[in-house]
Structure formats: C-alpha cells, structure tokens
Amino acid sequence: MSTRPQPLVVGAGPAGIRAAEALVAGGLRPLVVDEAPACGGQIYRQRLVPDGRSTRDLYGSEVGKADRLHAAFAAFEGKIDYWPQALLWNLRDGVADIVVAGATRRVSYDGLVLATGATDRVLPVPGWTLPGVFTLGGSQVALKAQGCAIGSRVVFAGSGPLLYLVAWQYMKAGVEVAAVLDAAPASAKLHLIKALPLDPGIVLRGTRFVAELRLRGVAIRTGIEGLRFEGEGRVSGVAWREGGRERRLACDGVGYGLALRSETQLADLAGCAFRFDERDRAWLPLRDAAGRSSVAGVYLAGDGAGIAGADAAERAGERVALALLEDRGLAFDKARAAGLEAELARIARLRDALEAAFPFPAHWAAAIDDATTLCRCEEVTAGTVREAASRFDIGEINRLKAVSRVGMGRCQGRMCAAASAEVLAAATGKPIEAAGRLRAQAPVKPIPLALQLAAEPAKLPEAAE
Amino acid sequence: MSRHLDVDVAVVGGGLVGSSAALALRNMGFGVALLDKGFCGAQASGVNYGGVRRQGRPLEQLPLSQRAHAIWPRLKGLIGIDGEFLRSGHLKLARSEDDMVSLEAYAATVADQGLDLELIGHNGLRERFPWVDGSILGASLCAGDGHANPRLVSAAFASAARRAGAHVLENTAVTGIARNGESFALEAGEGVSLKARFIINSAGAWADRFAADFGEPVPLTRIYPSMIVTEPVAPVMTVNIGMEGGGIYARQVERGNCVVGGERALPLDDPDFSRPRGDGVLAIMNRTAEVFPALRHAQAIRFWSGTEAAMPDRNPVIGFSDTTPGLIHAFGFTGAGFQIAPGVGEVLAELVRDGRTSTPIEAFSISRFSRPTSPADLDRTRYGSGAGPHPEPQPRGAST
Amino acid sequence: MSEDRLPLLRRITRKEHAAIAFTLDGAPCEGRAGDTLLSAILSRSDSLRRTEFSGEPRAGFCQMGACQDCWVMTETGERLRACTTPLQPGMRIVTMTGKAA
Ligand SMILES: Cc1cc2nc3c(=O)[nH]c(=O)nc-3n(C[C@H](O)[C@H](O)[C@H](O)COP(=O)(O)OP(=O)(O)OC[C@H]3O[C@@H](n4cnc5c(N)ncnc54)[C@H](O)[C@@H]3O)c2cc1C
Ligand code: FES
Numbered sequence: 001m002s003t004r005p006q007p008l009v010v011g012a013g014p015a016g017i018r019a020a021e022a023l024v025a026g027g028l029r030p031l032v033v034d035e036a037p038a039c040g041g042q043i044y045r046q047r048l049v050p051d052g053r054s055t056r057d058l059y060g061s062e063v064g065k066a067d068r069l070h071a072a073f074a075a076f077e078g079k080i081d082y083w084p085q086a087l088l089w090n091l092r093d094g095v096a097d098i099v100v101a102g103a104t105r106r107v108s109y110d111g112l113v114l115a116t117g118a119t120d121r122v123l124p125v126p127g128w129t130l131p132g133v134f135t136l137g138g139s140q141v142a143l144k145a146q147g148c149a150i151g152s153r154v155v156f157a158g159s160g161p162l163l164y165l166v167a168w169q170y171m172k173a174g175v176e177v178a179a180v181l182d183a184a185p186a187s188a189k190l191h192l193i194k195a196l197p198l199d200p201g202i203v204l205r206g207t208r209f210v211a212e213l214r215l216r217g218v219a220i221r222t223g224i225e226g227l228r229f230e231g232e233g234r235v236s237g238v239a240w241r242e243g244g245r246e247r248r249l250a251c252d253g254v255g256y257g258l259a260l261r262s263e264t265q266l267a268d269l270a271g272c273a274f275r276f277d278e279r280d281r282a283w284l285p286l287r288d289a290a291g292r293s294s295v296a297g298v299y300l301a302g303d304g305a306g307i308a309g310a311d312a313a314e315r316a317g318e319r320v321a322l323a324l325l326e327d328r329g330l331a332f333d334k335a336r337a338a339g340l341e342a343e344l345a346r347i348a349r350l351r352d353a354l355e356a357a358f359p360f361p362a363h364w365a366a367a368i369d370d371a372t373t374l375c376r377c378e379e380v381t382a383g384t385v386r387e388a389a390s391r392f393d394i395g396e397i398n399r400l401k402a403v404s405r406v407g408m409g410r411c412q413g414r415m416c417a418a419a420s421a422e423v424l425a426a427a428t429g430k431p432i433e434a435a436g437r438l439r440a441q442a443p444v445k446p447i448p449l450a451l452q453l454a455a456e457p458a459k460l461p462e463a464a465e
Numbered sequence: 466m467s468r469h470l471d472v473d474v475a476v477v478g479g480g481l482v483g484s485s486a487a488l489a490l491r492n493m494g495f496g497v498a499l500l501d502k503g504f505c506g507a508q509a510s511g512v513n514y515g516g517v518r519r520q521g522r523p524l525e526q527l528p529l530s531q532r533a534h535a536i537w538p539r540l541k542g543l544i545g546i547d548g549e550f551l552r553s554g555h556l557k558l559a560r561s562e563d564d565m566v567s568l569e570a571y572a573a574t575v576a577d578q579g580l581d582l583e584l585i586g587h588n589g590l591r592e593r594f595p596w597v598d599g600s601i602l603g604a605s606l607c608a609g610d611g612h613a614n615p616r617l618v619s620a621a622f623a624s625a626a627r628r629a630g631a632h633v634l635e636n637t638a639v640t641g642i643a644r645n646g647e648s649f650a651l652e653a654g655e656g657v658s659l660k661a662r663f664i665i666n667s668a669g670a671w672a673d674r675f676a677a678d679f680g681e682p683v684p685l686t687r688i689y690p691s692m693i694v695t696e697p698v699a700p701v702m703t704v705n706i707g708m709e710g711g712g713i714y715a716r717q718v719e720r721g722n723c724v725v726g727g728e729r730a731l732p733l734d735d736p737d738f739s740r741p742r743g744d745g746v747l748a749i750m751n752r753t754a755e756v757f758p759a760l761r762h763a764q765a766i767r768f769w770s771g772t773e774a775a776m777p778d779r780n781p782v783i784g785f786s787d788t789t790p791g792l793i794h795a796f797g798f799t800g801a802g803f804q805i806a807p808g809v810g811e812v813l814a815e816l817v818r819d820g821r822t823s824t825p826i827e828a829f830s831i832s833r834f835s836r837p838t839s840p841a842d843l844d845r846t847r848y849g850s851g852a853g854p855h856p857e858p859q860p861r862g863a864s865t
Numbered sequence: 866m867s868e869d870r871l872p873l874l875r876r877i878t879r880k881e882h883a884a885i886a887f888t889l890d891g892a893p894c895e896g897r898a899g900d901t902l903l904s905a906i907l908s909r910s911d912s913l914r915r916t917e918f919s920g921e922p923r924a925g926f927c928q929m930g931a932c933q934d935c936w937v938m939t940e941t942g943e944r945l946r947a948c949t950t951p952l953q954p955g956m957r958i959v960t961m962t963g964k965a966a
Contacts, residue, residue, distance in 0.1 A: 147879050233922055450761050
C-alpha cells in the first residue's frame with residue numbers, strides 16, 4: 001500500500017470517463033468529480049428521469065458510443081470515488097476546493113486529470129441576449145436532456161458542425177425549423193472533401209443532415225452577414241443580409257453558436273503554460289502528445305484542452321491515464337498508448353478540414369455595432385469596450401477587463417472573452433493572439449458567501465498500488 | 466530595438482505613486498520617462514481594495530494624507546475621470562470593549578488633524594447602520610473618507626501622464642541604474658537606455674532592489690492581501706467599512722458589487738505573483754456573511770490578490786536617498802498607499818523642482834533603516850523575476 | 866412576467882409525468898418530474914430574471930451551467946442556478962428583479 005493520495009479526475013464526459021477507467025485498470029482509485037448529476041458530459045448527457053424515448057432517440061447515430069460509455073462507467077463506478085453535482089471552484093498547491101452537497105471540501109490529490117469539456121463560442125449580435133435565444137448547445141440540451149423545444153418555429157444560426165446537427169435533431173423531433181443560417185459561404189463546404197478519407201462516416205452523416213433538412217423544406221442560407229435577433233422582451237424574428245439583400249423571418253426561438261470553446265480555467269489555476277492555437281483561435285494549455293501539461297502531474301484531455309470532439313476525447317482520456325500511470329511508475333500498455341496517439345493525430349487532421357468547412361466569421365467582430373452588448377453579465381457594450389481601449393491606449397485583454405469590466409461578471413468571461421479579444425484585435429488592427437489571454441480567477445463559478453467547510457474532512461481512501 | 470531618451474526625471478515603476486509623480490512633473494514642465502516592467506497600474510495600484518481613507522493612519526502620515534484628500538474630489542479635472550470616487554464615509558467597527566477603547570484613543574490622538582471623527586455607540590450604530598450585525602459594539606466614523614475604483618484611477622493617471630507628454634514605456638523593465646557624473650544612466654527592456662538627472666524609485670514591492678543597488682538595503686517584505694467580490698446586490702452598505710484590529714474591510718460599489726478584503730494570500734512559485742488560498746477566501750466570505758447578514762446568500766464571483774511592499778514600522782519610505790544625490794525613493798506603503806499616492810506624486814514633484822516639500826515627510830526617511838540591522842529584519846522574500854515583460858498581468862494588489 | 870405571455874419552452878416529452886408543485890413569484894405552478902428549474906419556469910413563462918443594470922429580461926442562454934444567466938432566488942434569498950437545479954416540490958421561486966438582494 002502506498003500512502004500517495006488518489007488522482008483527481010475533473011469531468012465525467014467521454015474524456016474523464018475513459019481516463020478514470022484506465023486509472024482503475026492500472027490499479028488506482030481516482031476521485032471523479034462533475035457538476036452534472038449523471039455521467040456522460042455534454043454529448044452523452046443523461047436525462048434526470050426516463051421519458052419514454054430510447055437512447056437511440058436521444059443519441060441518434062452515436063447511440064452505440066453513448067451506451068458503451070455509460071456502461072463502462074457503471075462497470076467501474078464501484079472502484080472509484082464519484083462526486084456528481086460537485087463544483088471544483090479553486091485549485092492550488094495540490095489542493096482542490098470542491099463544493100458538494102452544500103458544503104465545501106479541501107481535497108489533496110496526486111495526479112490531476114482535467115477533462116472539463118467545452119461550451120459554445122459566440123460573437124455578440126444585436127438581440128443575442130433576448131429571451132428565446134439560446135446557444136446551439138443549449139438548444140440541444142433542452143431537447144435531449146429535458147425533452148423541451150426552445151420554440152414552435154425555430155431558427156438555427158451560426159457556424160460549426162453543431163449547427164446542422166441540432167437543426168436536424170429538432171426537425172426529427174417534429175419542431176418546425178424555419179431556417180438554418182450559416183455564416184460560412186457555401187464554398188467552404190468543399191473542404192469536407194479533405195475530411196472524407198479521414199472519417200467518411202462523419203462527412204456522410206453531415207451531408208445527410210443537410211439533404212434531409214432541404215427535403216423537408218428547411219431554408220438553408222449560407223454566407224450570411226449582419227445577423228441580428230429581433231423582438232420586444234423576447235425573440236420574435238431574425239434578420240440578416242445575403243448578397244447585399246436584407247432578409248427577415250419570424251420565429252419564436254433561436255439556437256445560435258459559432259462552434260465551441262474550451263473550458264480552460266482550471267488548467268490556468270493549476271499553473272499550466274498556454275500557447276495560441278491558430279485553429280481554435282484561442283489560447284490553449286500546452287500539452288504533449290500524451291496529454292501531459294507543462295506542470296508535472298497535471299494532465300489534459302478532451303475538448304477542455306482544444307476542440308477535437310467526443311471520439312478524440314475518449315482516446316485522449318485513456319491516453320493521459322496511461323501517462324499518469326507511467327509517471328507514477330506503474331505498469332501500462334505501451335503499444336496501446338502509441339495506438340491512441342496515432343488515432344488522435346488522425347482526428348486532428350480531420351478537425352483541420354472541419355474547421356475549414358465551418359470557419360469562424362472573425363470579420364463579424366469589427367462589424368458589431370457600438371450599442372450591442374458584448375458582456376452579458378456586466379452589460380458592457382462593444383462601444384464601451386472600444387472607447388476604453390482607446391482612452392487608456394490598451395491592446396491587451398486583461399487590461400481591457402480592468403478598465404471596462406468586460407469579463408468581470410458571474411460567467412468570468414466564458415461568454416464574452418473570445419469576442420472581446422476579437423473586438424479588441426479588430427480595433428487595434430493587431431492579430432488576435434496579440435490581445436492575449438484572459439486569466440482565470442477563482443472561483444470558476446459563483447459560490448455563496450455563507451458556504452461552510454464540510455465538518456468531516458473528506459477521508460479519502462488511499463490508492464492501492 | 467534600441468532607443469535612447471534624455472529626460473529630466475526617470476520614474477521607475479508605473480503604479481499610482483509613479484504615475485501621479487510623472488503627471489505632476491509634466492505639469493511643472495519637466496521631461497519625464499515613466500517605465501514599468503509590465504503595464505502601468507496593473508500591480509498593487511490597480512488591484513487593491515479601493516479604500517480612500519485617512520482614518521486609522523499613523524499620526525505622522527496625516528499631513529500627507531490630508532494633502533491627498535484634497536486631490537480626490539478633483540480627479541475629473543486632473544485625469545479626465547472621477548475614478549468612481551465616492552465620499553461615502555469610513556466606518557471602523559469595534560467588536561469588543563477593547564476595540565472601542567482603541568478607537569477612542571485614536572480619535573483623541575488625531576483630534577487636531579481635521580479628520581472630524583465621530584464615535585458611535587451601540588444604539589447609534591443600530592439606528593444609523595442597521596445592516597451591520599448586532600454583535601458589533603460601536604464604531605468610529607470618518608465622514609470625509611470614501612472609496613474609489615483602483616483599476617480606473619491608476620490606469621487613468623498613467624494615461625494622463627502620457628497625454629501630458631511623458632514617455633510611458635510599458636513592458637520595459639529597468640535592469641540597471643548607474644550614477645554617471647551629474648546624471649544617471651538607465652538600462653531597460655530590450656535596448657532602451659536613458660539619461661536622467663533624477664530617478665524616482667517607485668517600484669513598489671520591487672523597489673528594495675534599487676535601494677540596495679545604491680547602498681541602502683531596507684527591510685522590505687512582501688504581503689499579498691486577499692480580495693473577494695460579490696455579484697451585484699441591492700444597496701446594503703452605505704459606507705466603507707473597516708474593523709479595529711484587522712479582520713475584514715468591505716465596501717459596496719454603485720453597481721451593487723461588494724468588495725471585501727482580509728487575510729493574506731500566498732505567493733506562487735514565482736513570488737512576483739500571488740493568488741488567494743481557498744481557506745483564506747472562505748474565511749473572508751464567512752465573516753462577511755456574519756457581519757452583514759443581508760449578504761448571507763450573496764455569491765462571491767471573483768477572488769484576487771496582489772503584491773505589496775510592507776515596512777516593519779508600517780510607514781513608507783519617501784524622500785531623497787542618503788547615499789546618492791538625485792535619487793528619490795517612494796515605496797513601502799504597507800497596504801495603505803492608494804489614498805495617499807496622489808499626494809505623494811505632488812510631493813515627489815516638489816522634491817525634484819525645489820529640493821524640498823511643504824508637506825512633512827521626515828518620518829519616512831530611508832535613513833531610519835541605516836542603523837545596524839539584525840538579520841531577522843532582512844529576512845524577506847527573495848527577489849522575483851523583476852526583469853522581463855509580463856504580457857499578461859497577474860492580478861496583484863494591496864489593501865488600504 | 867404574466868401568465869398571458871406564451872412560455873418560451875414547449876414540452877415534447879414528459880407531458881404526463883407526475884406534477885411537481887412550486888410557486889413562481891407567489892403564484893402556484895406545476896412542473897413535471899424530471900424538470901430542471903429552468904424548464905419548469907420557462908414552460909410557463911418567458912423570462913427567468915431581469916438584469917441588475919438595464920433591467921432587461923433574461924431567460925438563460927447556455928442551459929449547461931456556463932453563462933450564469935439563469936440565476937433565480939427562493940423567497941428566503943438562496944440563489945439557484947435554474948438550468949442545473951432539479952425542480953423540487955414546494956420550491957418558492959422569485960425571479961430576480963433589478964438589484965433585489
Ligand atoms: C453543448 C454541446 C453539444 C455538443 N453536441 C455534440 C453532438 O451532438 N455531437 C458531437 O459529435 N459532438 C458534440 N459536442 C462536442 C462533444 O460534446 C465533445 O467533443 C465531447 O463531449 C468532449 O468530451 P469531454 O470529456 O472533453 O467534455 P464534456 O463531455 O463536456 O465533459 C466535461 C465535464 O466536466 C465537468 N466539469 C467541468 N468543470 C468542472 C468543475 N470545475 N467542477 C466539476 N465538474 C466540472 C462538466 O460538468 C462536464 O460534465 C457538443 C459539445 C457541446 C458543448
Ligand atoms: S442557462 Fe447558462 S448557466 Fe444556466
């Protein structure tokens with residue numbers, strides 16, 4: 001028996017689950033924490049109660065993966081410590097502060113796997129804060145986990161593979177989809193040809209979504225500009241420009257998003273070094289092919305370390321677990337590790353092609369009008385941000401935050417940091433990476449002032465080695 | 466990129482002390498360079514608690530503090546913004562009879578300094594400040610004190626100095642200063658050299674290095690006060706709150722957020738950087754909920770800390786070097802520099818122009834440390850990586 | 866918010882699941898077993914809160930605990946993030962109006 005504390009896995013999505021599974025197989029007993037009430041992460045999120053739909057209804061073509069992942073978790077759940085509905089709000093010096101069941105606990109760990117996933121990336125457009133406008137991910141959560149539609153006549157707008165997927169899922173659920181508004185020009189989809197040999201399944205599935213949407217009469221518009229959501233007190237329509245013409249459509253719900261952004265706060269608090277990633281247009285924690293960060297004992301897997309999708313997340317989760325075992329001097333399967341890395345490299349090439357097919361409309365940032373809210377928490381407008389940047393001669397995002405409050409609210413910049421950097425870069429005429437990276441600050445999500453330390457310090461079983 | 470500047474005064478450190486000095490000097494017509502290893506106002510000056518108070522300061526600081534007090538309401542004219550300065554009053558709470566005795570003693574000591582302190586008993590407190598928990602016994606109110614937004618004030622002083630014609634060099638760490646005949650030669654950043662008649666050492670928690678370089682070691686230590694801020698809530702606190710004997714200090718900004726400080730954070734591996742500890746912020750949060758019951762359910766949304774220079778006698782070092790003509794020190798504000806900094810800036814400018822100042826600063830002379838020091842006094846955090854730009858400023862700060 | 870405004874969300878499943886009673890700004894309401902607080906509220910209303918600064922209505926955005934735009938309060942002041950809080954019988958919810966603490 002060793003006296004080393006157990007490893008901590010943050011996130012029970014595809015990456016976290018496969019990491020925990022491989023750690024258990026390697027003889028360790030990790031603690032797995034996740035904010036959600038059940039495992040699965042975003043894509044394989046589970047319902048709170050059965051609702052008459054089958055898992056095939058829920059996960060579609062991915063049902064096999066979802067069922068296997070949930071089953072894998074169930075199989076090893078007795079061999080880990082699992083805290084669902086737990087928020088890890090601070091990390092320092094090998095100690096994690098975690099709120100669970102209304103109290104906070106301080107947990108020492110030896111080996112930290114961050115599998116924190118992603119949320120939607122957005123650029124503000126007029127009306128994006130109106131009730132009835134949700135992210136694409138949020139629209140999907142409503143349907144998948146809650147069996148609720150975000151409206152009766154819905155428009156999906158933005159970019160990214162999720163755009164067509166969610167529209168298709170709504171259509172299949174019997175909801176009227178008024179239109180799909182794609183920021184990318186139609187020609188961008190030609191890049192999918194490069195993706196075809198890497199993963200024919202994905203490309204064909206996407207093509208089928210588009211075809212079926214068209215077949216059912218859903219208007220699909222590409223290369224849209226000047227997107228805005230309209231309504232008094234709630235969304236009642238969308239407007240956009242297309243080939244110089246103004247267009248307008250009535251609707252009572254909008255799903256909007258421009259692909260995903262990684263949740264990197266905990267990697268930042270853990271002290272990981274970051275680098276600018278061209279493809280994601282984001283600062284991401286540095287990692288080697290195995291998923292080791294720049295900090296010894298901290299490992300990064302899944303979308304939280306860079307957007308690569310659920311299949312990559314499963315592999316990356318397992319791969320970092322093998323790295324953790326290796327670093328701890330435990331036996332691990334070298335050939336398996338190499339095989340996982342090869343698959344991850346293939347998926348990375350696939351992602352390059354997908355990114356080209358669903359490009360981020362960075363040029364929208366300069367066009368955001370001054371009156372549009374940029375930071376929805378602090379209600380800071382784009383105009384205020386531009387004014388602050390010029391008054392104080394600022395080209396760096398943390399300084400911009402200090403003088404304009406952008407990113408200072410409850411969400412800690414999750415919804416506005418990427419957009420603020422784009423607006424700042426557009427205003428200063430510098431490349432986006434020059435704007436720098438908004439530093440993470442604890443608590444990563446709000447916690448109540450009266451939060452108490454759990455009376456019993458969590459007695460964590462030591463890892464059997 | 467090599468660059469050479471010839472100025473009257475090189476100000477080393479672009480916090481509020483350095484920036485306000487640079488602005489005052491420019492307004493007197495001097496040629497000024499303001500250098501910072503990171504961004505101006507990104508360190509203690511920009512991330513501190515934001516208390517603008519005279520109450521509680523040692524007697525010898527009060528003349529300087531009064532001078533600064535006159536500047537705060539004039540910020541708009543001086544730097545273009547009011548810095549969200551609110552003359553709310555500062556209420557110092559007593560938790561025990563002993564605390565109350567100390568507050569009374571302080572009020573007596575500073576009676577002729579013009580602070581107009583008002584001692585308030587338990588009943589008066591219940592009546593006028595019912596949002597303070599009933600367990601608090603009494604308080605002392607300084608109605609003329611208040612609070613402001615440090616992020617704006619410090620950045621605006623640096624911008625104003627720039628607009629007034631100062632050379633503001635950010636991400637430009639001063640790496641060496643040498644006395645060269647009648648002037649100084651400075652090396653900074655990548656290939657920047659300066660010639661200056663005067664040096665102002667306003668390098669905050671990094672200032673001891675420059676003092677030591679000129680044969681004036683000082684017992685400077687670094688402190689890392691912890692801060693929390695809540696989500697916006699309905700108006701609760703009408704005054705800036707302090708506590709006798711320490712504990713927490715708290716203020717509510719007009720937008721509704723409550724900023725609360727207390728405890729000490731810990732430096733990270735690189736001691737230039739710090740972040741609050743989980744147990745430290747929890748202690749602040751819980752105490753806030755106890756002292757202000759209306760905030761019981763409010764949420765904390767952000768924590769931060771900063772790096773501040775502290776002197777063992779809690780007084781700063783302000784004034785001419787003992788060893789080197791033309792060198793002027795201004796550092797070591799020990800968690801209370803925000804309010805007096807604009808006054809210090811004016812004083813420093815007077816020292817350059819006149820060789821003396823109308824405000825008494827003898828108590829802050831660096832010579833008070835030139836007596837033989839015990840090794841314990843010198844036991845301080847090792848120098849951090851003071852050199853090198855910090856493209857991403859860390860939250861750092863100090864309390865007042 | 867008033868009852869004559871159409872709700873934002875439309876139920877597709879769980880329409881016949883057990884009713885769960887709660888109150889919304891004092892008015893008795895019903896959700897369904899398996900609801901999050903967000904689904905329960907937006908299935909009968911069109912906003913969750915008003916912002917502190919402009920007073921604009923908001924109804925959440927991300928539905929996955931990231932945007933923090935769906936915080937509501939209980940009558941006794943506890944904060945609940947609607948999209949990640951399962952509906953419990955007897956919850957007494959007030960939607961945040963302005964700077965109400
Ligand atoms: C809304 C959304 C919808 C998507 N839909 C699809 C889709 O339909 N098809 C598709 O192919 N891909 C989809 N993707 C992409 C896919 O979900 C990801 O590629 C994949 O889930 C990544 O796996 P992961 O394990 O890295 O992250 P996730 O699955 O997101 O898991 C991370 C987990 O970490 C937890 N966590 C994070 N921080 C903390 C903390 N501080 N304390 C405690 N727990 C924490 C989170 O609660 C979450 O459960 C979607 C992504 C999103 C965001
Ligand atoms: S809707 Fe975004 S946190 Fe709840």
